[in-house]
Amino acid sequence: MKKAISVLCISASLVLSLSACDQKQRAQQQIEVVVQDVKTYPYQGGEEFVGRLEAVSDVEIIARVKAPIEKVHFKQGAMVTEGEVLYTLNQDELKAQYDQAQAEVGKASSALDIARKNYNRGLELAPDGYISGSELDQLESKVSETNAQLEATKASLRNAQVNLDYTEIHAPIGGKIDRSKFTSGDLVGPEVGSLTSIVAEDTMEIPFQVSEKVYWSMVRKMQRGEVSKSAQKAIVEIAFSANDIYEHQGTINFVSNRVNPETGSMEVRASVPNPDGILKPGQYVTVNIKVPVAVDTPMISQMAVQSDQQGDYVLVVDNKGVVNRVNVKLGRRVDTLVIVETGLKIGDQVIIRGVQRVRDGLQVKAIHMDDIEQAASSVSVIES
Numbered sequence: 001m002k003k004a005i006s007v008l009c010i011s012a013s014l015v016l017s018l019s020a021c022d023q024k025q026r027a028q029q030q031i032e033v034v035v036q037d038v039k040t041y042p043y044q045g046g047e048e049f050v051g052r053l054e055a056v057s058d059v060e061i062i063a064r065v066k067a068p069i070e071k072v073h074f075k076q077g078a079m080v081t082e083g084e085v086l087y088t089l090n091q092d093e094l095k096a097q098y099d100q101a102q103a104e105v106g107k108a109s110s111a112l113d114i115a116r117k118n119y120n121r122g123l124e125l126a127p128d129g130y131i132s133g134s135e136l137d138q139l140e141s142k143v144s145e146t147n148a149q150l151e152a153t154k155a156s157l158r159n160a161q162v163n164l165d166y167t168e169i170h171a172p173i174g175g176k177i178d179r180s181k182f183t184s185g186d187l188v189g190p191e192v193g194s195l196t197s198i199v200a201e202d203t204m205e206i207p208f209q210v211s212e213k214v215y216w217s218m219v220r221k222m223q224r225g226e227v228s229k230s231a232q233k234a235i236v237e238i239a240f241s242a243n244d245i246y247e248h249q250g251t252i253n254f255v256s257n258r259v260n261p262e263t264g265s266m267e268v269r270a271s272v273p274n275p276d277g278i279l280k281p282g283q284y285v286t287v288n289i290k291v292p293v294a295v296d297t298p299m300i301s302q303m304a305v306q307s308d309q310q311g312d313y314v315l316v317v318d319n320k321g322v323v324n325r326v327n328v329k330l331g332r333r334v335d336t337l338v339i340v341e342t343g344l345k346i347g348d349q350v351i352i353r354g355v356q357r358v359r360d361g362l363q364v365k366a367i368h369m370d371d372i373e374q375a376a377s378s379v380s381v382i383e384s
Contacts (some may be wrong), residue, residue, distance in 0.1 A: 031362070033354035035317050036301055036369040038344045043297040043334060046234070046290035047218075049268075051208035053283045056271065057173050057200035061086060064166040066189030067094060069182055076179035080171045080198060087180075087195065089167040089188070098160040105157050108150035115139070115146040175200035176277065201277045206238065206250070208287050209265040236270040237288040245288075248273045252289070299337040304350040305330065314344070315351045315358060317366045323351070325360040 067089035074086050119139040125131040171177070175198045182188055182195055236250035250272030259266045270287065272279065304314045305328075313327045326348075331339030344350070349366060351358065358364055 030365050031354065031357055032365045032367055033317065033323075033351045033358060034369055034372065035349040035366045036304070036352050038298055038300055038340065038346055038348045038350060040296035040346060041299050041334070041337065042294035043299070043339070044290045044292075044294050045297070046288055047210075047214055049208040049210065049287045049289070051206035051238075051270075051285055051287045053279055053281055053285060054205045054207065055175075055199040055201065055281045056203045056205050057175065057198075058281065059172055059175075059198045060194040061169060061171075061196045061198065062190060062194055063087070063089065063169065063188040063192070064190060065089065065094060065163045066187070066191075067091070067167060068187050069184050070167075071184060072180050072182075074177055074180070076177070076196075078177055080174060080177045082171055082174045084171045085168055086171055086177070087169040089169070091164060091167045094160070094164050094167060098157070098164050101153065101157040101160040104153040105150070108146065108153045112143070112146040112150050115142040119143050169195070171198060173198055173200050175202075199281060201274050201279070204272050204274045204279045204281070205253075206236075206270045206272065206285065206287055208268055208270075209263065210268050211265045212259050213264075215259075215266060233292065234289050235292050236272060237290065238272060239286040239288060240283075246272070246279075246285075248275070298340040298344065298346060299334060300340055300344070300350055301352045302333065302336055302338050303352040304355070305338060306355060315355055315360070316344070317349045317351060317364060321363050321366060323358050323360055323362045323364055 069087055070090045071088045072086070073088065074080055074084070080086070119136075119142070122131050122136045122139045126133070126136050178197045178199075180196045182192070188195060234252055236252060238246045238250070240246070250270045252268060252270045254267075254269035256267040270289075300314065306313055306315070311327060312330050313325055316324050316326050318324055326343050328343030329341040331341050333339075349368075351364075351366075352369065354364075
């Protein structure tokens with residue numbers, strides 16, 4: 001009996017020992033993964049578009065009268081001021097027209113004086129019967145006729161004066177002037193078209209197209225409060241390349257009131273300061289539209305993201321150490337991070353290392369990335 005009990009005790013001891021060894025072996029075989037919390041980071045959300053620079057003011061200079069150029073006063077490519085004389089046209093023919101119109105005014109004025117005197121004399125004679133009523137009416141009609149002729153000649157004189165003034169062509173705006181297409185002695189007029197052009201370079205305008213999908217997405221974010229009211233006035237940055245951002249920021253000054261049904265987009269215009277004249281009309285640039293206030297936005301490391309036929313997904317370790325697949329919708333990349341739009345919540349632990357060695361439903365040992373970084377920092381301090 002004692003021998004049997006002894007055998008049972010030994011067997012039980014062996015079972016317990018084997019069980020403990022099995023648990024220890026399973027613990028040793030448990031896969032270790034590195035996890036990181038889903039966190040929020042300050043982010044200035046925005047969108048990128050392609051635009052082409054335009055001058056706010058771009059004026060073609062055209063001769064208003066037909067006459068030979070007497071002198072070109074500017075240098076091509078120079079800066080001109082508003083009101084500055086650009087061309088002087090020969091005045092000989094137009095001055096002769098002015099003098100003739102002036103003479104016609106004098107002639108009409110004299111005729112009116114005579115008509116008025118005759119009418120006044122008729123008024124004196126009519127009461128004594130020396131002049132009939134019909135004759136008096138004719139004298140009055142003559143006054144009206146000669147007065148109308150005088151007004152017509154005065155109008156011709158004013159027109160001749162305007163034409164004479166047009167022989168001096170002034171800059172309607174200040175800015176940078178192009179080369180002259182004509183030189184001294186060339187006969188110019190309205191029919192020859194542009195003599196040159198002036199571009200006001202202190203401010204540039206950038207028209208670009210925004211799809212209705214992007215527009216609607218931005219509206220929805222504002223309605224949901226994802227973009228605060230203080231952030232709704234967007235700022236504009238332009239870039240010539242990925243690493244070449246223009247130093248002056250601009251603002252949006254126009255949004256179309258309708259969507260183009262052919263393109264499914266709407267026109268937006270932004271203005272950007274150009275105090276140094278670096279920007280030139282016709283340049284293509286990348287337009288970055290940003291909100292002026294950074295918004296706390298959920299992000300994860302790009303190392304955590306996997307993709308298959310179902311789309312993007314991450315592996316999350318729950319509080320029991322079990323791996324779970326979570327499908328996610330991702331936004332833009334921000335350096336080594338990527339914005340999480342749906343699928344995860346703040347505090348979820350996503351696997352960023354060891355992703356290829358685990359699968360959905362597997363028990364793992366999670367090591368937090370913050371602990372690794374803290375340990376590395378402590379070692380660095382000790383070594384230093």
